[in-house]
Amino acid sequence: MTGGYRVGVIRGDGTGPEVVAEGLKVLEAVRGEAAFDLVEFDLGAERYLRTGDTLPDDELEQLRELDAVFLGAVGDPRVKPGVLERDLLLKARFGLDQYVNLRPIVRYPGVETLVPSHTEDDVNMVVVRENSEGLYSGAGGFHRKGTEHEVAVQESINTRHGVERIVRYAFELAMKPHRRRKLTLVHKTNVLTFAGDLYQRVVDELAKEFPDVETDYVHVDAACIYLLDSPGRFDVIVTDNMFGDIITDLGAMIQGGLGIAAGGNLNPEGVSMFEPIGGTAPSEVGKGTINPLAAIGALEMLLRQLGETDQAERVDRGIRAATQRMKSMRAGEMGFTTAEVGDLVVDGAST
Numbered sequence: 001m002t003g004g005y006r007v008g009v010i011r012g013d014g015t016g017p018e019v020v021a022e023g024l025k026v027l028e029a030v031r032g033e034a035a036f037d038l039v040e041f042d043l044g045a046e047r048y049l050r051t052g053d054t055l056p057d058d059e060l061e062q063l064r065e066l067d068a069v070f071l072g073a074v075g076d077p078r079v080k081p082g083v084l085e086r087d088l089l090l091k092a093r094f095g096l097d098q099y100v101n102l103r104p105i106v107r108y109p110g111v112e113t114l115v116p117s118h119t120e121d122d123v124n125m126v127v128v129r130e131n132s133e134g135l136y137s138g139a140g141g142f143h144r145k146g147t148e149h150e151v152a153v154q155e156s157i158n159t160r161h162g163v164e165r166i167v168r169y170a171f172e173l174a175m176k177p178h179r180r181r182k183l184t185l186v187h188k189t190n191v192l193t194f195a196g197d198l199y200q201r202v203v204d205e206l207a208k209e210f211p212d213v214e215t216d217y218v219h220v221d222a223a224c225i226y227l228l229d230s231p232g233r234f235d236v237i238v239t240d241n242m243f244g245d246i247i248t249d250l251g252a253m254i255q256g257g258l259g260i261a262a263g264g265n266l267n268p269e270g271v272s273m274f275e276p277i278g279g280t281a282p283s284e285v286g287k288g289t290i291n292p293l294a295a296i297g298a299l300e301m302l303l304r305q306l307g308e309t310d311q312a313e314r315v316d317r318g319i320r321a322a323t324q325r326m327k328s329m330r331a332g333e334m335g336f337t338t339a340e341v342g343d344l345v346v347d348g349a350s351t
């Protein structure tokens with residue numbers, strides 16, 4: 001389909017703007033007849049340090065009116081930890097009810113990783129991370145703060161509705177033609193006997209609706225072993241917010257590093273936001289050393305979510321062409337500058 005899409009752009013902090021620029025360069029190269037109206041949002045550390053704003057409510061409302069959002073990264077050593085994370089990134093994820101955090105873990109051709117025993121085909125899975133509740137809900141508080149008898153409570157909120165919608169999304173994904181019809185729940189049911197029990201019951205119940213999907217269960221600690229030792233056992237993983245956060249950093253490393261790991265915060269019925277899963281790399285700013293492929297991969301996911309499958313496929317071809325030419329996926333070791341990697345993708349996407 002040919003659309004006139006309105007895409008929000010949050011370039012963000014650190015190397016965020018550099019990788020977003022490459023993503024937009026690739027978009028321009030593959031968009032064909034489709035029109036993309038880019039709506040820039042000045043959000044992140046600079047804005048916060050200047051005005052004290054993180055994500056004002058009226059800007060959240062503007063995000064809600066878009067077709068999708070493309071985000072670089074937010075975070076800055078000058079800003080106290082938690083401010084931009086909670087009041088900008090999580091406020092957007094929660095405010096737009098982006099309840100799925102979709103993180104494909106794919107090994108592209110030619111990519112070397114820290115695990116020499118993996119073959120290129122071993123690493124091909126997708127993590128469906130719950131993105132709207134769990135330990136991230138912000139429930140809890142201090143009691144007697146700063147005293148010897150201080151109590152700090154951080155509660156994991158797991159609702160039937162929240163668990164059911166994420167597990168259902170994961171089952172539906174497992175049934176897609178490009179997947180292998182296997183769903184693994186990753187949790188810690190042997191210790192988290194309430195939240196884990198709810199997740200396991202929902203998986204068991206929904207499994208009856210999806211008889212063609214094989215289900216499996218792995219404790220989160222064991223999942224860390226399997227991601228290194230036998231990643232081929234995973235096709236679709238469903239897990240809670242915190243566990244999903246942690247295992248996808250390990251996942252990034254088995255695909256070649258944070259420079260290549262992309263993710264999407266999806267609201268399948270609303271506005272979704274796509275981002276490289278790595279951070280702002282303050283030490284690399286302005287050097288042209290940072291890998292833009294994670295951001296370009298996020299752009300590919302954005303196009304897929306909009307239903308622009310042909311464009312997304314072209315980006316995918318471009319990424320694969322680029323990885324075959326690159327020495328490494330790590331910042332400064334790529335053998336090309338940030339902009340040159342973007343050009344490799346553009347070339348590969350054009351053939």
Ligand code: IPM
Pocket residue numbers: 085086089245277
């Ligand atoms: C991620 C990040 C965020 C998270 C931080 C920056 C709040 O680690 O997207 O994985 O924990 O979700």
Ligand code: MG
Pocket residue numbers: 245246249
């Ligand atoms: Mg993380």
